[in-house]
Amino acid sequence: MSGALRLQGQGNGCGYATGPAHVSTEPLSPRGDQVSPSLEFDSLDRAIGESVAALESLMAQTDPASADILEFQIEMLRDPVIAEMAAEQIGKGQNAAFAWVAALEEYISGFEQSEDDDIRARAVDMIDIRDRVLRALEGMPAADFPKGSIFVGRDMAPSLFLAHDWTGGGGIALEAGSTASHVALLARSKDVPMAVGIGSFVVDPETPVLVDGDSGLVVVDPSHADIAVLAKGERTALPIARRSEPAVSGIVSRNAVELLVNISDISDIRSLDPRACDGIGLLRTEFLLSSAADLANEEKQFQLYCEMLKWADGKPVTIRLFDLGGDKPLGGFGVEERNPFLGLRGIRLLLAMPVMLRIQVRALLRAAAFGPLKVLLPMVTLPGEVEDTRRIFEEEAAVLADRHIAISMPAIGMMVEVPAAAIMLDTFEDADFFSLGTNDLAQYLTAAARDNPSVVDLYRQAAPTLLRLIAQTVAVAHDMGKPIGICGDLAGDPARLPSVIAGGIRQISVAPSQLAAVRTVLEQAGVDG
Numbered sequence: 001m002s003g004a005l006r007l008q009g010q011g012n013g014c015g016y017a018t019g020p021a022h023v024s025t026e027p028l029s030p031r032g033d034q035v036s037p038s039l040e041f042d043s044l045d046r047a048i049g050e051s052v053a054a055l056e057s058l059m060a061q062t063d064p065a066s067a068d069i070l071e072f073q074i075e076m077l078r079d080p081v082i083a084e085m086a087a088e089q090i091g092k093g094q095n096a097a098f099a100w101v102a103a104l105e106e107y108i109s110g111f112e113q114s115e116d117d118d119i120r121a122r123a124v125d126m127i128d129i130r131d132r133v134l135r136a137l138e139g140m141p142a143a144d145f146p147k148g149s150i151f152v153g154r155d156m157a158p159s160l161f162l163a164h165d166w167t168g169g170g171g172i173a174l175e176a177g178s179t180a181s182h183v184a185l186l187a188r189s190k191d192v193p194m195a196v197g198i199g200s201f202v203v204d205p206e207t208p209v210l211v212d213g214d215s216g217l218v219v220v221d222p223s224h225a226d227i228a229v230l231a232k233g234e235r236t237a238l239p240i241a242r243r244s245e246p247a248v249s250g251i252v253s254r255n256a257v258e259l260l261v262n263i264s265d266i267s268d269i270r271s272l273d274p275r276a277c278d279g280i281g282l283l284r285t286e287f288l289l290s291s292a293a294d295l296a297n298e299e300k301q302f303q304l305y306c307e308m309l310k311w312a313d314g315k316p317v318t319i320r321l322f323d324l325g326g327d328k329p330l331g332g333f334g335v336e337e338r339n340p341f342l343g344l345r346g347i348r349l350l351l352a353m354p355v356m357l358r359i360q361v362r363a364l365l366r367a368a369a370f371g372p373l374k375v376l377l378p379m380v381t382l383p384g385e386v387e388d389t390r391r392i393f394e395e396e397a398a399v400l401a402d403r404h405i406a407i408s409m410p411a412i413g414m415m416v417e418v419p420a421a422a423i424m425l426d427t428f429e430d431a432d433f434f435s436l437g438t439n440d441l442a443q444y445l446t447a448a449a450r451d452n453p454s455v456v457d458l459y460r461q462a463a464p465t466l467l468r469l470i471a472q473t474v475a476v477a478h479d480m481g482k483p484i485g486i487c488g489d490l491a492g493d494p495a496r497l498p499s500v501i502a503g504g505i506r507q508i509s510v511a512p513s514q515l516a517a518v519r520t521v522l523e524q525a526g527v528d529g
């Protein structure tokens with residue numbers, strides 16, 4: 001062993017990595033305050049200006065008929081009435097993207113409802129400029145770091161993790177953080193070695209660092225002997241191509257247990273054979289967003305959902321509404337709260353900001369016309385939240401049907417991750433199905449934040465409580481005649497899985513990297529129907 005600096009934290013069980021340190025100097029994910037009205041005006045103004053310039057340069061290279069369309073679009077972009085409507089929305093507290101969408105929405109539906117064919121055709125041109133400005137509004141992505149580095153910092157924003165290409169190896173060493181946080185969950189799903197809660201330390205950029213995700217050990221400037229010890233343990237050093245899952249359709253369906261997959265990133269499906277699972281049990285849509293402008297971009301959302309359905313090839317795809325808030329703020333969006341895990345999170349935030357919810361609802365209704373899509377509501381506490389959301393689905397379905405747009409009403413289910421909802425499950429008649437979110441259920445049951453290393457032991461000891469509650473909840477769901485599954489991390493823990501199955505669960509959804517291990521446990525448990 002070397003005399004190098006050695007720090008002990010908690011690991012994520014994903015092997016080890018070595019690489020040069022990338023020392024993060026960035027503040028943790030931008031959170032809180034809505035950007036000021038003047039900044040919102042400025043960014044909308046800049047985005048419109050960029051869009052006009054792009055259309056003008058297109059006009060210079062095109063034929064007269066196309067130039068007419070472009071001229072109309074430029075005129076609309078410069079229309080002072082639209083600018084005033086957008087300004088009014090910003091004055092009411094909307095960010096630039098939502099203000100722009102709201103201002104154009106009235107125009108678009110006015111054009112769509114016209115009796116005149118030519119005017120109706122203009123709606124498409126308006127949708128085009130709406131989306132062009134939204135694209136221009138997309139914020140700069142967070143600064144990435146070189147492939148193969150070890151990210152060293154206080155904590156790491158999920159969006160930064162997702163923006164990075166991990167196929168070249170690398171790992172994460174965090175001074176704070178917890179193995180139950182969202183970024184840890186993402187790291188596990190991609191097999192990226194990670195150690196959290198190692199305490200503060202100083203390391204120069206580019207210094208070699210070793211992260212052992214199995215033991216939680218971090219070594220700054222490791223010796224060959226340090227690395228050899230880990231290599232002898234026969235764990236595979238990175239780079240990490242996704243461990244390819246063998247095709248197993250027969251094995252999954254032989255069992256009475258449906259085995260689905262949790263997807264947090266579009267690259268998850270691109271590297272996974274759909275035959276390895278029975279469908280998508282949880283799509284965390286909040287991780288598919290690269291900026292606040294994406295929240296307003298119905299078209300982009302629709303395309304992403306359709307891509308999931310296409311990949312699943314007829315198997316069910318359960319798409320969760322944006323679960324923003326808590327440790328998942330989206331830059332420039334949301335509200336400043338002293339205790340965000342107990343505040344406007346998940347469905348609470350969506351119902352408080354219905355413009356955002358309605359856009360996602362429309363994208364989902366449209367995508368549902370193309371395959372077996374189901375919708376999952378995050379952080380539900382009271383039956384009224386499900387009822388209000390369903391009403392919004394019905395209203396938006398009526399609007400789209402009036403516009404002759406193909407839609408289908410999906411099944412609407414809810415996450416069971418707030419204890420009040422789990423205990424009162426029988427009152428949620430309006431939900432079509434249930435999915436147990438044990439990650440949050442554990443934190444709210446133990447009053448121990450999932451991202452706080454000081455209380456991680458309490459959090460971990462929630463398993464017996466969870467198992468008892470799961471058994472009770474499953475019994476109630478069965479009495480109600482409603483399907484219930486589990487998509488929290490407890491389902492992917494081979495040691496707990498037999499107890500989960502014994503509790504009556506017959507549908508589990510786990511990270512792609514856990515599919516193989518879970519399948520083995522199911523086979524050993526012989527849970528044939």
Ligand code: PEP
Pocket residue numbers: 185282284323417436437438439440441487488489
């Ligand atoms: C959960 O809370 O268990 C869950 C699946 O949702 P997330 O981890 O995204 O909060």
Ligand code: MG
Pocket residue numbers: 417437439440
């Ligand atoms: Mg949750």
